[in-house]
Amino acid sequence: MNKKRSLVLFIATSLDGYIATKNESLDWLFNVEGEGDNGYSEFYDTVDTILMGKKTYDWIMKHKASEFPYKNKGCYVFTRSIMDDTEDVRFINEDIVSFTNKIKNKEGKNIWIVGGGDLLQSFVKEKLVDEIILTVAPTVLGNGIPLFKQGDYQLELSLEGTRSFNQFVELHYKVTK
Template identity: 40%
Template sequence: MMSNNKTVLYIAMSLDGYIARPDGSVDWLFDVEGDGGDNGYGEFYSTIGTVVMGRLTYEEVLKLSEDFPYADRPTYVLSRSKQAPAPHVQFTNEAVENLIPRLKQDSSGDIWIVGGGQVVQAVLQQQLLDEVEIAIIPKILGEGIPLFPTGTVPTHFRMIHKQTLGQIISIRYQVIGK
């Protein structure tokens, strides 16, 4: 049976293309004038069946809240090194070209690629990403972790939706290939 689930990157980025400070911190996201609500996050999250992120992103997520925010969804954390078991997540070193197609078949909704840059690079390299939604935050960080690290495969996109959320611009693209 074919699945209609999509693999979606949903992420915030500074005007100069960074998703985090050099130390991985995302503190710069929390004082931006949005739409007064959750800036579309709740609607997006309701479509998600499975969450995938890199280990460094996972470690940053743990710093943001006492409660793991994705505990109600199967969550996979990609790591090249052995990790101690943790509640609410499954660590894996499975290659994304095997993991993502399997999750798309088994998930009760879309697959959310949370980040970071290395995971984004890997899913683009393997042509596993269906859509990208980027919330552009009106700040320049000057340095940090880029959304698309050097060496990311050239990829073409088609805009399928855009909206203004206070000072944030959210743009959704369909991946159309190399």
């Protein structure tokens, strides 16, 4: 029997819980002194599938360097529109729960939820998230795009570990189901 893959949120946040400023800037994140890549490469090696929403995909495409950053991973973008797949991305407009459960039951490494917002809220409400790895920056933004939107849901978490990367603190939680 296959072990079910974990759906993991790996993301950085400000101390007051924002993942970006109101104008979608991440500049504040790069002003904090980290250590190496703050655990990114180590985490990235544990996943073979990427899930994101269309807004996150559009932001990446607008701000990317020279090439798509998640090459050689299965990358799925949830959208309400019908779009043609690219060499690097498959666009999904089917039910989030059934699609996610289908890929969680396939053999492979873990699945990474990239970004936040509406898609993350859907995953949380439907109890699809298995782990949260949160890297907290010592920055207070005061407002912006929240990591978790207000809603009718609750998550119970169990702390798996903490690490520090110079000024950043990583909190690793398992979702208690």
